[in-house]
Amino acid sequence: MIKVSVMYPYAAGARFDHAYYREKHMPMVKQRLGAACLYYTVDKGIANGVWGSASLYVAKCDFICTSVEAYEAALGPHVQEIRADIAHYTDIKPVLQTSEMVVERSEV
Amino acid sequence: MIKVSVMYPYAAGARFDHAYYREKHMPMVKQRLGAACLYYTVDKGIANGVWGSASLYVAKCDFICTSVEAYEAALGPHVQEIRADIAHYTDIKPVLQTSEMVVERSEV
Numbered sequence: 065m066i067k068v069s070v071m072y073p074y075a076a077g078a079r080f081d082h083a084y085y086r087e088k089h090m091p092m093v094k095q096r097l098g099a100a101c102l103y104y105t106v107d108k109g110i111a112n113g114v115w116g117s118a119s120l121y122v123a124k125c126d127f128i129c130t131s132v133e134a135y136e137a138a139l140g141p142h143v144q145e146i147r148a149d150i151a152h153y154t155d156i157k158p159v160l161q162t163s164e165m166v167v168e169r170s171e172v
Numbered sequence: 173m174i175k176v177s178v179m180y181p182y183a184a185g186a187r188f189d190h191a192y193y194r195e196k197h198m199p200m201v202k203q204r205l206g207a208a209c210l211y212y213t214v215d216k217g218i219a220n221g222v223w224g225s226a227s228l229y230v231a232k233c234d235f236i237c238t239s240v241e242a243y244e245a246a247l248g249p250h251v252q253e254i255r256a257d258i259a260h261y262t263d264i265k266p267v268l269q270t271s272e273m274v275v276e277r278s279e280v
Contacts, residue, residue, distance in 0.1 A: 066218065067215055068221075068222050082274070086274055086275060090275070090278070091278075094278060103277050103278045103279070104275065104277075104278045105273070105275055105276060105277060105278070106273075106274040106275035106278075107175055107271035107272065107273055107274060108271055108272045108274050109269065109270070109271050109272075110174065110240070110270040110271060110272055113176075113240060113268065113269070113270025113271075114176050114240055114243055114244060114268060114270045115244065115268070117268040117269070117270060119269065119270070119271075120267060120269045121269055121271075124269075124271070125275075132218070132221060132222055135222055136222060136223065159228060160221065160222060160223070160225040161217065161221070161225070161227065161228045161229055161232075162217070162218040162221020162222045162225060162227070163215035163216055163217050163218055163221075163227075163229075163232070164215065164216045164217075164218055165213070165214075165215055166190070166194055166214040166215060166216050167194060167198070167212070167213055167214035168213060169211050169212075169213060170198070170199075170202060170211045170212045170213070170214075171211070
């Protein structure tokens with residue numbers, strides 16, 4: 065399985081509507097992805113984190129998917145709609161990371 | 173719950189021993205964290221990802237933990253050991269992101 069991470073770089077004073085992102089945008093994208101996406105996760109950056117570390121990303125999500133091709137095929141027809149929806153919660157341009165999920169969840 | 177993400181920025185030609193990271197380093201850190209960490213995940217960056225996107229991180233992990241304080245308290249005594257172990261698999265200096273886990277795993 066693969067993990068598609070969409071990450072919004074932190075910028076001081078930048079707008080980010082976490083509630084809209086979590087309650088409206090993410091479920092909408094999940095619906096468009098359909099069976100290509102098994103589930104997603106959503107994170108909110110903590111400004112003063114472990115050992116005082118700065119927040120690199122104000123928010124981010126992971127889409128756990130069957131393959132890169134399935135993700136692209138499912139989302140392709142909806143890219144315009146999804147990009148238009150981003151403006152509802154932020155002006156920050158996200159960055160993308162595609163990964164192979166090596167350990168989905170460790171045991172014990 | 174919080175998510176502590178440790179991410180290794182991609183650098184062309186840089187050494188990264190994914191097997192050591194997955195089989196030796198991560199279980200060792202998990203053992204040191206003890207009850208402060210519920211589980212972890214491990215990802216391996218895909219060089220040519222979704223829509224041809226570059227790999228920002230050659231590898232990364234998430235530690236899902238009870239709190240920032242619990243993570244710091246558990247790992248504090250072992251920081252030297254953990255940093256020394258990093259050299260076994262890479263020379264890349266990781267970056268840290270601390271997040272509040274807003275959606276651990278979406279349903280349906």
